[in-house]
Amino acid sequence: MPAEDRYCPSCASPLEAKDVAGRQRPVCPKCGRVVFYDPKVAAICIVEREDKLLMVKRGNEPGYGLWSLPGGYVDRGEVVEAAAAREVWEETGLTVEIDRLVGLFSESGNPVMVAAFSAKETGGQLTTGPETLDLGFFSLDDLPPLAFPRDEQIWARWRDIRDGG
Ligand SMILES: [Zn+2]
Incomplete structure (x- = not known):
């Protein structure tokens, strides 16, 4: 224990x-x-710009120096969608509006479940935060090294939804 x-x-x-x-x-x-x-519970966002997805290079563990979709832990009592948008803003400087739930992702033996949302940019400016080493938009066939293999499941589901699956 x-x-x-x-x-x-x-x-x-x-x-x-x-x-x-x-x-x-x-x-x-x-x-x-x-x-x-x-x-x-963690909340993450898929933010698309010209067929590319917003990703952050992580400045903390787990996955220091590797890339992930922007997101983080939901505070107790916090609205999940608000947490997802807050994390995007804290990590990337962009303000977003949550579009829809892409899915809830969990795996046996892992204490963290991830609520993944798609979101649209509404403003702000790309700026690294205290937990972010770098930022960028990447196309799915040209991705940087990933911190969490689970991210691949998330955008596969997102693509299915976007393409009407
Ligand atoms: Zn006791």
Whole structure:
């Protein structure tokens, strides 16, 4: 279990790993509290300009120095579409309007699920942010090295939708 979960959030007793509801979870032997881990939600955007997609060169881990679609984690209580647009603005300097949900992407064993949206540029100026090393629009047959192979599934789905699939 993660180091921050060594103690019970309710009574501060040391937690133990036990089989609960099909897998090993931290359990408090004193008060019986079970710690369940929620998924994390990330929101990303596909922003198209002249048949090319907006991509960012990542300035943080995971994937430092590699490229991904712009996006990031949704804050608790934040509207998902607003988070997607916020991340695009923070990472690229562009303001966008969310068009539609492309899909929800998750995989076994990965705590992060990704909500992918298509979005249209409404303004702003391409500018690298504190988490971005570089930016650019790339065509799908000439992509830079990717941080997340999952991005390929996302634009494949996006292309299906765009082409009426
Ligand atoms: Zn407890």
